[in-house]
Amino acid sequence: MTTAPVQGQPAAARPVAPPGGRTGLLAVPAAGAAVAAGAAVAAGAAVAAVVAGLLAASGGTRVILAVAGLTVLLAAQATLWSRQRRLSGALQRSQSSFRTLVKSSVDPVVILDDRFRITFASQGIADLLGLDPAAVLGRPVLAAVHPDDRGTLPGALDTGRPRPEEVAVRTARVRHADGRWRLIQATVRDLRADPDVGALVLYCRDVTAQAPAAGPDADLSGFSLTDPVTGLPNRAALVRRLGAVHPRPAALALVRISGLASAVLAPDTETAVLRTLTTRLTRALRGEDWLARGRDGDFVVLVDGSIADAETLAARLVAAVGPLPIPGGSLRLTAVAGVTAVLPDVDPGEALRRGELALRSAGTAGPGSVHRYDDALRVEEHRRAALRTDLDGALARGELRLVFQPVVDVVMHRTVSVEALLRWRHPSYGEVSPTEFVPLAEESPLITELGRWVLREACTAVAALADPELAVAVNVSARQVRTGELVPDVLGALEASGLPASRLVVEITESVLLDDSHVLEDLTVLRRLGVRIAVDDFGTGWSSLAYLVGMPVDVLKMDQYFLSDVEHDPARRAMCRAVLQLGASLGLPVIVEGVTDESVLTLLRDMGHRYLQGYVFARPLEAGRLAAGDWDVRTAVPAPVLPAVAS
Template sequence: MIAAKKPSGKLSTEMFNDISILQRKWQAALRPDGRLPGYEDVMLGSLGRLADHIVLLKHNNETLEVSRTGRYVQKWLEDERWDIPLTALSPDCATALGEAAANALEKSRPHLSVAHCVRDGLVRTYDILALPTSSRWGGTLIGTYVNERSAQYNLLDAIFSQTDEGVLALATLRDASGEPFDFQIVHHNQGASRLLKLPTTGLLWRRLSAGGNLLCLPEVIGRLLDIVRDGHGDQFEVDSDDRNLKLGVTAFGDILSLTVTDVTALRQREASFRLLFDNNPMPMWVFDAETTDFLSVNDAAVQHYGYSRETFLRMKLQEIWPHDEWVTHSQALQQIGDAYSSRYWRHLKADGSEIQVLTYGRRVAFGGRDGYLVAIVDITERRRAEARIAHMAHHDGLTNLPNRELFRERLKQALEQAQPGNKRVAVLCVDLDLFKNVNDSFGHPMGDRLLKMVADRLRSEVRGNNLAARLGGDEFAVILASDVSPNEASDHAARLIKMLSATYGIDSMEIVIGASIGIALSPGDGMTSEELLRNADMALYRAKEDGGGVHRFFEREMDLQAQKRRDMELDLRRAFANGEFELHYQPLVDIASDRISGFEALLRWCHPEKGMISPAEFVPVAEDIGLIVALGEWVLREACTEAVKWPADIKIAVNLSPVQFRSRNLVQMVISALAQSGLSPTRLELEITESIFLAETEANLAILHQLRELGISISMDDFGTGYSSLSYLRSFPFDKIKIDRSFVKDLGERPDCVAIVRAISGLGRSLNITTTAEGVETMDQLDWLRAEGCNQVQGYLFSAARPAAEIEQLLFRFGRRASQAA
């Protein structure tokens, strides 16, 4: 394999997205002075499945070392070792990685190139993206992404159709600007080794610029470079003192198929036959065109088929055919003319084993008899690989259950078979309850093992014409194709829930999860696979809403709700484009001074037809569709711009969504908003909820620390309502914790609420963290909070959220009311 050029052709959507994500991460982490970004800023954090495709190269003292490799890269390298020199890898992979890294280091920029690998006769094309980064320990680290394109082609078929003798495959080497400058021999047959007078080990992976054979002449290299640039084949001859070689070249992108013919030897028919036949590493024979007797076999055929030469020469061609193909073979022989190629057959070896072969033949005169010269390519392993690939294309790689593609095909078939008799087909969408907790608590390897056990249980329960599939993540689906009644579907779903909810034993641990199921039945709930699957998914959503561990049937009301949700999505996008959102501001009152110390910015949406819509309705939808990132940026910029107009001691608090953290440009966005508005970072307070810590904790903590280093205050909202809020206080030094309104509401009636407020206030004083109580509506609540040492309050007792135009008047009026309340 060799790095060939800057990428050409079409990348898959997934690969294009992967490369774009990595390039954006590198660009975002680029330092202002143009120095390389830090390794931690680019290669750590939310790489997800991309980590499997990364090989980390360490560059020190002009050498490259393999520091770390992901699982996908290890399979590609066929080597799981870490901390080894790059030269310890196989030459094809080492060359590709080395060329990509060298170009990235030379330009100090990400370098995207293409590498071609020839294995088992197949050309595989890989995209390689090298990302140079600086290391805090000195030297340079190059994070290199490797992924295979889907397109492949058979090099053996392509080359064999062009030549009878010496065969080579050359991969083009390109410089940092993408221009071809040299070639590397990546594949050849023994004929090429013989004609070029070099041993096999001396040819493979050899660059032409290294010299040593006739192909290395400057005029030959020049002709080959022209062929690469033009993309057309060519034939020309090379003269030496004692030989005249004819070269036939065919371009396949950056791979050149090169056939080498000794024209002098071919002039003598006998010598030509010996070169082609006797020493050919490919099994070959000559058989009589009339009797089908074997007339001659080469050493490769004797070795490959296991018959002795004497036995071969006593046999007829039919004796290596399976009995069930005798008629087909005989008919084919009657139809062939002077030559044939690409004929697929089954052959029997001497030990009785069966192989699949590709045959090429031409009519020849041999010993005065009319015969056929046949060359054999054993494609047994290739066919097995194709069968495995076909299986993989329709099955989940982790659980070996049918995947979404095969599920849709089988569901379509079941519906077609059920339609004549108006029979029912049921689709069950299954989602695992509490599975995310397993991943978060024990890691993804444990989660993968659990998914395999879930798949085994589904296989044991779903049999016959029915089908169980994994659609992705912890989502599964079942087809019940045997004209099931609603009661039968309900009973089946109940059994599945019970079975999947039973304890799982893994490494002496007992893992407990559950399952929720949504059911849709044809023809009432849909006539197509898309309708049934969509409606079963809506029923599953209802089952999850109802607490999980249950099954629910699809109801038409669910479709109406889904339509309402789709309408909300469309309205949200239109509202954002039309500027229908505005900010209102609710005062934050300092209890000790009875003065407004800040305002919380709250998003409001007045729909032109439906009026005011609650944030509780539209914010979750905005998060689901990704609009919250752009909307959140607008909120931050608008709030900062407004806060600049207030007195210098008044802060502005802005809520952040967990989705904004996943965008990974949050810090830059905050910096931009502050710079554009001119607001001091010390006057900005960002409110988060504990859900930010439930995923990608390290990356999100790093973002919070970067924000805090700017002078921005960080506040935890809804403190006390989650299951691990206290642990988060150890993870990050918050400036403020906000006591949820649910504890404030019943302060006067419930002692437990008083105890919770007292505990949170005491915790805040001990950790030097400001405490703010939300939802204060009565003087009694204010007195309780003052008595318990709470620092700050907000609520309708002081003011609801008001438009920006009322802030100045609110500050004036509130000051008088606050003093009166005192």
């Protein structure tokens, strides 16, 4: 294997050249070798004595055996150490997360279990409702809510698809200890999928001052139909209005804003942003159109007109959402929209569900998309539900398998690594696209089990090959990294397969690098053991020179997004060059994904890109064909395109 030219890289960090003078794309840096040597000393005097004896006895074979034995002992010790550190770290992270959830909020915090029972209430609940926080533990949260308001809460509390980046806001009447009804606005975050929290978190605020006097018999029903932040009608008001007779054609346009939930904003700033968005959307409306807030903070317009009118309006609404000035900078927001007709024989709840299906479809297509509901979306929703259910047992039934796609060095004209890709052959649906089932897996704890299985299978498959240098890259989900199980999972896969750590590449997304410190610690441990870390889909997320400096990263994988129309778009070509230059300045090889034709291959090679991956070389190979060794990507590209280079 060969490596990309490294510019400006410190000598201590340059890859160690193997016999023959060539360095590997994924070779262990000298600094890493020094750390590994230090780890050997730390392994204990007994281990050192055994190894020293073996080394002194003879060379060659026994040296190899000694190193192999030391590797096993170090791996075992590292596993025990990692597990102990993980348990301790998990407790610390859990406590830290808990403190952050409570202390970062000026509003009272209530934490619920899966059955909506209160497991924690901050001291602020005493000021909010006159209740002793200890006295409410174990109570169902809905017990204190006005009967007329309970119907809208379960949907906000349990969407069935927990996504921590999204929040729901609900307003309901809650009884104070003095018997009065208080109007409480609750911001709900579903963190049940977060291993450090595992609960529903409610941030509660008293907004009674924005309503009529709240005496024991006060009628707050009118205000309970209003979103207190924006002043718009809320979902309950929308359902009521949809239930009225519509003599003229009507439709719904649902708009979802992205970028707000992931931003860290002060409460006053967030309120100002929402009100500015409300103003922008209102200005895009026509005379009889009616704007409201929907589920999970979406905006909904009851359109006075046909479905075609709704599509035209939705496009204007999406275009109205854009960067917003905030203190200290600008907030980048995007939007998508879904539209559906309001029909006389369709009840309000079903009309909204249809709009939400169209909205989800638009979200899959990307920012700026507007999709119309049709019955095919309902079929897709049923399919999605069936796949979510069937995926739980797919591994046990043997329906999952790995395929491998080569990464090619176009200078040396040889395969340097393969990427392991997960595939699912469903008994009824046939081949299911990874873009469809992987997100389903990532919504559940199943992704951790799948990740562990993929690691072991990939390492085992490549370890059995005749090529002693070929590396394998494995994608690791953010959830698997955050559980703290990654180090023992990797060590287990290496030990079971016999694959050297230097031949394993762990691929992570950019967002994982921005996670808390324990993630970086785990990645650093893996690098010290010789495992390489690659940033997958580089350039589509938080790409920044600042975050890459000092991070435990060895390889950048440039997303195929940059290759769209790259032959004719100067801006795309400039971005391809910029990523290559960034990698070179940091001493990081760059692998370009998604290369599908020879003209793009030639363009990238002429730019200086050396490591390419895509259909132009080979489609993903089944494990059996990989093991048989009857594939050679060097014959897939004509010699004039990839001339042989003497080593």
